[in-house]
Amino acid sequence: MLSLKNLSKRFGGVVAVDRVDLDVAAGEVHALIGPNGAGKTTLIHQISGSLGCDSGEIRFLEKDITRLPAHERVRAGLARSYQITSIFRRFSVLDNLALAVQARSGSSFSFWKPVAKETALFDEARAIASQIGLSEKTESVAATLAHGEQRALEVGLALATRPKLVLLDEPMAGMGPEDSQRMIALISRIRAEVAVLLVEHDMDAVFRLADRISVMVNGRLIATGPPEKIRMNAEVRKAYLGDELAA
Amino acid sequence: MLLEQSLNSLQFGLMLFLLAAGLTLVFGIMDMINLAHGSLYMIGAYLMASFVQATGSFWVALPLALAATALVGAALEVTLLRKLYERDHLTQVLATFAVILIANEVVRLIWGNQSLMLNAPAGLTGPVELPGGVQYASYRLAIIGVGTAVAVLLYFLVTKTRVGMLVRAGASNREMAVAMGVNIRRLFTAVFALGAALCALAGAMLGPILAVQVGMGENILILAFVVIVIGGIGSIRGAFVGSLLVGLVDTMGRALLPIAFAKMFSPQVASNLGPALSSILIYVLMAAVLFLRPQGLFPARG
Amino acid sequence: MNKVLTIALPAGIAIVFPLVMHALDQQFYTSFATRILIYAMAAASLNLVLGYGGMVSFGHAAFFGAGAYIVGILAVEGVSSLWIAWPAAIVVAAAAALVIGALSLRTRGVYFIMITLAFAQMMYYVFVSMKAYGGDDGLSMPARSTGLGVSLSNDFVWYYLVLVLLMIILYLLHRLLRSRFGRVIEAIRENETRATAVGYPVYRYKLLCFVISGAIAGLAGALIANQTSYVGPALLHWVQSGTLMIMVILGGVGRFWGGPVGAVVLLALEELFSGTPLLGDYSLHWQLPVGVILLAVVLFAPQGIAGAFSQKSQ
Numbered sequence: 127m128l129s130l131k132n133l134s135k136r137f138g139g140v141v142a143v144d145r146v147d148l149d150v151a152a153g154e155v156h157a158l159i160g161p162n163g164a165g166k167t168t169l170i171h172q173i174s175g176s177l178g179c180d181s182g183e184i185r186f187l188e189k190d191i192t193r194l195p196a197h198e199r200v201r202a203g204l205a206r207s208y209q210i211t212s213i214f215r216r217f218s219v220l221d222n223l224a225l226a227v228q229a230r231s232g233s234s235f236s237f238w239k240p241v242a243k244e245t246a247l248f249d250e251a252r253a254i255a256s257q258i259g260l261s262e263k264t265e266s267v268a269a270t271l272a273h274g275e276q277r278a279l280e281v282g283l284a285l286a287t288r289p290k291l292v293l294l295d296e297p298m299a300g301m302g303p304e305d306s307q308r309m310i311a312l313i314s315r316i317r318a319e320v321a322v323l324l325v326e327h328d329m330d331a332v333f334r335l336a337d338r339i340s341v342m343v344n345g346r347l348i349a350t351g352p353p354e355k356i357r358m359n360a361e362v363r364k365a366y367l368g369d370e371l372a373a
Numbered sequence: 374m375l376l377e378q379s380l381n382s383l384q385f386g387l388m389l390f391l392l393a394a395g396l397t398l399v400f401g402i403m404d405m406i407n408l409a410h411g412s413l414y415m416i417g418a419y420l421m422a423s424f425v426q427a428t429g430s431f432w433v434a435l436p437l438a439l440a441a442t443a444l445v446g447a448a449l450e451v452t453l454l455r456k457l458y459e460r461d462h463l464t465q466v467l468a469t470f471a472v473i474l475i476a477n478e479v480v481r482l483i484w485g486n487q488s489l490m491l492n493a494p495a496g497l498t499g500p501v502e503l504p505g506g507v508q509y510a511s512y513r514l515a516i517i518g519v520g521t522a523v524a525v526l527l528y529f530l531v532t533k534t535r536v537g538m539l540v541r542a543g544a545s546n547r548e549m550a551v552a553m554g555v556n557i558r559r560l561f562t563a564v565f566a567l568g569a570a571l572c573a574l575a576g577a578m579l580g581p582i583l584a585v586q587v588g589m590g591e592n593i594l595i596l597a598f599v600v601i602v603i604g605g606i607g608s609i610r611g612a613f614v615g616s617l618l619v620g621l622v623d624t625m626g627r628a629l630l631p632i633a634f635a636k637m638f639s640p641q642v643a644s645n646l647g648p649a650l651s652s653i654l655i656y657v658l659m660a661a662v663l664f665l666r667p668q669g670l671f672p673a674r675g
Numbered sequence: 676m677n678k679v680l681t682i683a684l685p686a687g688i689a690i691v692f693p694l695v696m697h698a699l700d701q702q703f704y705t706s707f708a709t710r711i712l713i714y715a716m717a718a719a720s721l722n723l724v725l726g727y728g729g730m731v732s733f734g735h736a737a738f739f740g741a742g743a744y745i746v747g748i749l750a751v752e753g754v755s756s757l758w759i760a761w762p763a764a765i766v767v768a769a770a771a772a773l774v775i776g777a778l779s780l781r782t783r784g785v786y787f788i789m790i791t792l793a794f795a796q797m798m799y800y801v802f803v804s805m806k807a808y809g810g811d812d813g814l815s816m817p818a819r820s821t822g823l824g825v826s827l828s829n830d831f832v833w834y835y836l837v838l839v840l841l842m843i844i845l846y847l848l849h850r851l852l853r854s855r856f857g858r859v860i861e862a863i864r865e866n867e868t869r870a871t872a873v874g875y876p877v878y879r880y881k882l883l884c885f886v887i888s889g890a891i892a893g894l895a896g897a898l899i900a901n902q903t904s905y906v907g908p909a910l911l912h913w914v915q916s917g918t919l920m921i922m923v924i925l926g927g928v929g930r931f932w933g934g935p936v937g938a939v940v941l942l943a944l945e946e947l948f949s950g951t952p953l954l955g956d957y958s959l960h961w962q963l964p965v966g967v968i969l970l971a972v973v974l975f976a977p978q979g980i981a982g983a984f985s986q987k988s989q
Contacts, residue, residue, distance in 0.1 A: 174872065176868075195876075196871050196872065197871050197874050197875055197876045197877070200871075200872065200873065200874035201874050205872070205873075206872055208868075208869075208872075212866055212868055212869045212872070213866065213869060214862055214865045214866050214869060215865065215866070216865060217862070217865065221858075225858060225859070225862050225870075225873065226873040226874075228855060228858065228859075229873050229874035229875055230874055233855075234855040234856055234858075234859045234875070234880075235855075235856060235883070236854055236855040236856060237850070237851050237854045237855075237856050237857075238850055238851075238854055239854055239855070240850070240853040240854060241853065241854060241855050241857075241858050242853065283869065283872075283873060284872075286873070287873055287874055406785060406788070453970075456974060462731065462784065462785050462788065463731050464973055466731070466733070466788065466920075467920060467921065467924055467969065467973045468969075468970055468973045468974065470917045470920075470921070470969070471966045471967070471969040471970040471973065472966070472970070473966075474962045474963070474965060474966030474969070475962075475963055475966035475967060475970070477962065478962045478963035478966065479963065482963075591913075591914065595792065595793075595796060595913065598789055598792070599789075599793065602786065602789050606785075646804075649800055649801050649803075649804030649805075652797075652800035652803075652804065653796075653797040653800050653801065656793040656794070656796055656797045657797075659789075659790070659793055660778065660790060660793065660794075663782055663786055663790055664778075664781070667782065667786060
């Protein structure tokens with residue numbers, strides 16, 4: 127579904143992403159792990175289109191999207207959530223989701239009809255709200271939500287665009303155990319419809335959810351494979367997992 | 374004639390630098406858009422005119438005017454501008470715009486509506502003969518001299534002294550500077566007062582050439598902003614290069630374009646188009662820089 | 676009930692005002708009120724792009740002044756029909772907004788502020804240099820626009836025409852803001868990155884908003900030219916842009932009535948401070964209390980400003 131070939135990005139003298147090859151298959155949850163500063167978020171930026179590529183190509187659903195502008199990639203079915211919560215803070219939860227739904231349902235260069243009359247939009251927004259577990263909070267202003275709920279909304283916004291593949295950048299960032307469990311459940315629910323590229327530090331979640339894991343260190347991909355193989359991989363243990371994570 | 378215009382460019386550019394330097398430091402270090410910078414220039418010119426009248430001497434009045442304006446600047450910073458550092462740019466624009474309104478009126482209240490007389494000091498009123506037989510106003514040469522001296526002094530201050538190093542650290546990374554234990558508040562006030570003194574110097578020196586009147590600040594303020602956008606926010610070197618560039622383009626443009634146009638087009642077209650185009654040249658330059666190198670020519674921030 | 680009141684009350688006052696003034700034999704105030712209505716339109720157009728769109732345009736006067744100049748120039752050239760001159764003003768202002776917006780919106784934050792300012796200055800100098808049309812001194816129009824069958828030099832009639840136009844514009848803005856487009860614009864102001872990440876081509880929306888705002892300002896400009904039968908380059912000066920911004924801030928940036936309320940407040944203050952015996956000999960210095968009030972609002976009523984701009988422009 128998604129394939130990255132020879133992708134690189136440098137900032138001045140620093141090589142943030144170094145000739146990365148990675149692919150995500152349909153229906154798969156592919157986790158990307160690695161120490162801080164390894165270049166994971168930079169890679170996500172490149173896939174979503176906020177950053178350009180110095181070399182290599184990105185193919186999504188058979189099409190070369192390396193030069194495609196960010197908003198076009200979303201329209202093609204590639205959505206993302208952000209590591210630092212990026213929602214429409216002063217809009218209600220429902221309005222947040224409705225806005226995302228609106229983006230892919232017809233033209234928004236419409237100046238006369240009030241949006242409030244479009245019940246279909248809001249019905250779908252409500253459906254997504256219940257999918258992410260926020261049915262009770264649809265009228266709440268996004269800024270007033272608890273951290274865990276905001277992270278859920280963050281994922282919800284990505285889902286609302288009906289993507290075929292979603293890039294989740296540390297969805298569990300800053301979450302306590304209860305919220306984390308909820309997020310894991312959420313990702314398990316959506317994996318049937320959407321392929322997932324998951325960047326995470328929470329190893330419990332990663333090993334529970336992932337079909338495959340890729341490990342990135344200093345911009346290079348040092349290993350890719352099913353969770354058990356990664357767990358056993360000596361290089362990975364040395365660079366990242368440490369010997370605490372025994373079988 | 375080319376020599377004369379080049380010297381005029383230099384003179385204008387150097388004075389612009391005095392304004393731009395203060396402005397770029399305030400913007401670079403405190404991240405604050407200060408529209409009232411032009412008002413300090415105006416206040417400097419007015420104070421200078423008054424001190425000259427009171428003391429009868431240009432050279433005695435000058436340090437007095439600089440000190441007084443620096444004090445006004447410091448007072449403004451401590452009472453008002455300090456509150457704006459944490460606010461968004463729009464708030465800063467509006468608040469300092471309000472300061473312009475207030476300053477203009479206060480000046481009108483104190484000095485009245487007429488423009489003030491400010492004369493060049495005795496001894497510098499006549500022309501000087503340059504190599505090539507060209508006559509050039511000695512006062513303008515003095516301005517070039519003073520401007521260059523201040524530029525060199527500023528360069529030493531910023532690059533070779535400890536204070537200068539703190540200023541540069543603050544410009545490139547404020548949080549780091551604070552973390553290193555710099556007394557940010559006092560540094561800011563000092564930077565501001567220095568900027569005010571520079572404005573006063575420019576106002577005092579340009580007074581005999583341009584008119585000392587209410588509103589003189591606004592016209593030159595825009596140019597100063599254009600300079601720092603071109604030069605790079607927070608960079609003294611950028612302000613220097615930018616000022617000279619703007620001085621050159623503006624002065625040469627005004628002098629040469631009408632002539633060039635008169636040769637190419639009918640006099641009617643030339644007299645309409647010429648001044649219009651030369652006025653907008655520096656804005657075109659700024660737009661070009663914004664597209665090709667949005668950080669400016671010498672960005673201070675890493 | 677509340678909604679009806681917020682519309683009916685000001686509308687009622689506006690409709691009845693000139694009749695009252697006529698009865699009190701204070702016709703000057705009718706003309707003054709017309710000026711307020713025109714600036715209300717200009718301020719509302721700026722509020723669209725500034726308050727709702729989050730674009731701090733410091734060059735809005737360029738569109739206002741350009742609209743005015745088109746009407747003035749056409750009038751001097753013999754075209755006085757408002758059916759030609761006013762649409763021309765709108766089109767030219769919109770075209771200017773298209774060009775300036777297309778270039779400026781490639782930048783952000785303080786650079787955007789500076790570049791809109793610069794472009795406005797460019798237009799200012801262009802008009803100042805047009806010696807054929809008054810240059811520095813500006814242009815006097817022989818009379819107000821014609822074409823309606825009624826003489827517009829009658830201040831009474833003129834007031835009501837302006838009022839009707841203002842009400843139409845405000846209604847159109849009302850619908851625009853509640854439409855899909857309006858939602859997207861507000862979302863972009865709220866979080867531009869997210870808006871892109873959800874699939875909106877943000878640049879196009881911002882540009883269109885900018886153009887619409889410029890077009891309305893152009894219409895307001897056409898009206899101001901008629902109001903005084905005079906156009907001068909001061910209409911394009913950046914101080915004029917600042918004045919429009921002050922109106923929007925005073926009135927409430929991002930609030931629907933922000934523009935009109937601000938225009939009323941500022942112009943009333945100006946009139947109050949320059950006309951009353953309160954300040955005696957100092958009444959000429961009305962800018963001073965206005966500056967102080969603006970400062971106070973900016974510093975101590977942060978909700979209006981901080982509300983619409985939650986982060987520093989970067």
